[in-house]
Amino acid sequence: MTGQDPETAPQQAKGTRSIAALDQLVSTCRACPRLVAWREEVATVKRASFRDEHYWGRPVPGFGPADAAILVVGLAPAANGGNRTGRMxxxxxxxxxxxxxLHAVGLATGAHPVSRDDGIExxxxxxxxxxxxxxxxNKPTPEERHTCAPFLSRELELLRGTLRVLVVLGAFGWQALFAVLLEGGWNIPRPRPRFTHGAEVVITHPDGRAVTILGSYHVSQRNTATGRVTPAMVEDVLLRAKTIAES
Structure with a gap:
């Protein structure tokens, strides 16, 4: 995708033919001026504890195999997390x-993610x-979510041969995902399923595909610090996803 206009990267997503190409395109995007300014400011000013580190400072692409059966959908990269390390x-x-x-239920090879080069798969x-x-x-605008939506839409299509389960972390991701699925022609129940922790919804596509959507509270620091969500609760949802994917 070299030589493309980074300000129109989302519109180019349909032209990608692989997950690798999509990830590369995502990492070049400059379509949202507010987000570009913020991510680059954070990468320049830096948190004091990371002042000696080189920040990624760009859009953070997805992470994981191109034939995954489970897709975990979050919200957005953290300013001093993914925006620093370059990995979700x-x-x-x-x-x-x-x-x-993920490691506890056998979906990751390591439990302590610190960098893109830590060897975790x-x-x-x-x-x-x-x-x-x-x-x-940590609050994208509805317009920014809409602008970025073609990336998620294309990711779902590129995973169409293997995708069985979508695990959604939080209400923002839930709303964003269902908007993309509706746009993609999936059969969405009416009224639209509401987000709750432990929600489980099976939806179908006219072409015969079916996926199960599972809801989990987001693993934000606020949620984990207050006990709204615990590691055990997240493990339960991921174990359910693994069971469905392997059935």
């Missing part, structure tokens, strides 16, 4: 909880998000 859920407390749970599982840039206050 890596280098912050949220990632420690998620990777710990995901097993039959891929991580992604509806928004690929770190947003101020």
């Amino acid at each position: 859920f890596t280098g912050d407390p949220s990632g420690t909880v998620l990777f710990g749970a 995901l097993i039959n599982t891929r991580l992604t998000s509806p928004v690929h840039c770190a947003p101020p206050q």
Whole structure:
């Protein structure tokens, strides 16, 4: 995808023919001025504890195999986590909880994600998000979510041969995912399923595909610190996803 306009990268997503090409395109995107300015400011100013590190400072692509059966959908990269390390859920407390749970149920080779080069691999599982840039206050706007949506839409299509389960972390991801699925022609129940922790919904596509969507509270530091979600709760959802994927 070299030579393409980074300000129109989302519109180019349909032209990608592989997960690797999509990830490369995502990492070049400059379509949302507010997010570009914020991610680059954070990468320049830096948190004091990371002042000697080189920040990624770009959109963070998905992570995991191109033939995954399970897709975990988050919210957006953390300013000093994924925006620093360049990998989803890596280098912050949220990632420690998620990777710990993935490792506990046999979906990751390691439990302590610290960098893109730490050697951890995901097993039959891929991580992604509806928004690929770190947003101020962890709050993307509806317009930014809409702009980024073609990336998630294409990711779902490129995984169509293997995808069996979608694990959604939080209400934002739930809403974003269902908007993309509706746009993609999936048969969405009416009223649209509501997000709850432990929600389980099976949806079908006119072409015969079916996926199970599971809901989990987000592994944000606020949620884990208050006990709204615990590692055991996340493990339960991921174990359910693994069971469905292997059935």
